[in-house]
Amino acid sequence: MARNTLSTTAATFTATAALLLTACGGGSGDSSQDDINGTETGAARPSASESPSPSTRPGIDRPVIKLPSSFQLTFEDWKSSDAKQQAVLDDAREELRAGYAAITADDPDSESVAFYDTGSGRSQSKKWIKSYTDKSVTVVGKLPVFDPKVSLLDDGSTASLGYCTDESEAYTKHRETGETEGNPEYMDPHVYYQVTLRKSSQGVWQNDTVRSERGGCAK
Structure with a gap:
């Protein structure tokens, strides 16, 4: 399920194969949580059925993103007391939700994903989404997203975010056969x-x- 992996020999970011189709995105990267020097966020964890609400910052017409009940994408401790860090968390959350919504809707050209990506980010996301849609699979089950750490850079227009996911209860489902893996x-x-x-x-x-x-964090 890992979106993009950076192998130890790769020079650029590459999109991985879809969850559980051959390799499950388990490339080793040169990043670590020590590279994220921001303040750790913390808040009460939502229930599995709770859906995060979109950002309400004024003046921005944001897309409405819906995920099917068959795939529960939950964000744990996704809060910060710092308003600027919270803005980063809000948009990063919606980008991830948009990506999985595009997979479940079989829509690699999703406008919602494009809204939350730069040009280069959009190219990466489309490759990741197509690694599912080209093989006629979708995602089902549960995917917790947790332990976010945000760092805002000096220019005020760049941020770094680290977080973890747990794929223990996440699966791929073949659209034609209904088989899950x-x-x-x-x-x-x-x-x-x-x-x-x-x-x-x-x-x-x-x-x-x-x-x-893969293996860069534990829950």
């Missing part, structure tokens, strides 16, 4: 992500690059 037993279900975001002229924090490291 889970991670191999030997594969670590925890994946660490490092995202670079850039603030658009509209004030939207957009994903610019994403890389991941």
Whole structure:
């Protein structure tokens, strides 16, 4: 399920195969949580059925993103007492929700994803989404997203976000046969992500690059 992985020999970010189709995005990256020097966020964890509400910052007409009940994408401790960090968290959350909504809707050209991505980020996201849609699979089950750490850079228009996911109860489902597949037993279900975001002229924090490291965090 890992979105993008950076192998130890790769020079650029690459989109991985879809969850559980051959390799499950388990490339090793050169990133670590120590690279994220922001303040750790913290709040009460939502229930599995709770849906995050979209950002309500004024003046921005945001897309409405809906996920099917068959795939529960939950964001745990996704809060910060710092308003600027919270704005980054809000938009990063909606970008991830938009990506999985595009997979479940079989829509690699999703306008909602494009809204939350820069040009280069959009290219990465489309490759990731097509790694599912080209193979006629979707995602089902549960995917917790947790332990976010945000750092705002000095220019005020660039941010770094690290977070973890737990794929233990996430699966792919073949659209034609209905067959579901889970991670191999030997594969670590925890994946660490490092995202670079850039603030658009509209004030939207957009994903610019994403890389991941399987086994880079634990829950």
